[in-house]
Amino acid sequence: MGTDVRGIARAGRKTKTALIAPSKNTWQRYEVKYLIDDVLALRLRRYCQRRMEFDPYSANRPNFEYPIHSYYFDTPGEDILRSVLEQHIDRLKLRVRTYRTMTAKADGLPAYFEIKRKIMGIVHKKRVQVPREDTDRLLWKDGWAWSDSSGSASVQASDLEAFLRLRCQMEAKPVIGVFYTREAYESPNDGVRISFDRNLHYGLFEKRDSKVREMWWPVPIRGVIFEIKFKNTYPSWIREVVGNCDLMREGVCKFLMCTQASRGIDPNRQATRMS
Secondary structure, X not given: OOOOHHHHHHHHOOXXXXXXXXXXXXXXXXXXXXXXXXXXXXXXXXXXXXXXXXXXXXXXXXXXXXXXXXXXXXXXXXXXXXXXXXXXXXXXXXXXXXXXXXXXXXXXXXXXXXXXXXXXXXXXXEEEEEOHHHHHHHHOOXXXXXXXXXXOOOOXXXXXXXXXXXXXXXXXXXXXXXXXXXXXXXXXXXXXXXXXXXXXXXEEEEEEOOEEEEEEEEOOOOOEEEEEEEOOOOOHHHHHHHHHOOOOOOOOOHHHHHHHHXXXXXXXXXXXXXX
């Protein structure tokens, strides 16, 4: 029998390390995603450059894109993957993210341990920054007890323990790597964030002793992943852009698409892209 992902998530709210608690590392918002062709992406990109500001991480990068490298977790029964396929109204993802290319070493780079939960269409995200000297052992660690060996004040122990405890309860382990490049824009007036995600790759890995070997392959999606994120109401100017471009909302889950590609399943099939 699989793990009740929703039950564990609800139980997490009753502990002192609540999954969604007010902090500077926690936020909630709406996310709307589309898979668009390159021509439309260029049109929307020009609009964003006129109407919005570059995300600080995009501003000084080549082609205004920065790399995102993540390990996604799942249970032995693939309960997280199944919750996406079955479109559960309360579902979550566990991942560890760094901002580096596929082939770059993570030496010195911090990692972000994240719990991303979607409840009735609202995305709740909690993340904690972990120093590199602690990341590798925590990434592959089975238990949840943690002590700050580095003495770094940047790590919020309760937030990290929430991730580790949840992973331990679910018996979740890293199962696939997800990599892409992101071009992002911000609207300072209303908090809207728009991004164009390209170069999607899936990664498989093997761990031997203290070393991890990663192998990466491209995901054959047709187009660019276009994401709109906002906090409260859907801004009227965004509604106008979507209407003028005749965009049809799709559920685009990179974790699912990468898993499908790794198994030889076409990730472009409409029926497999769930919101």
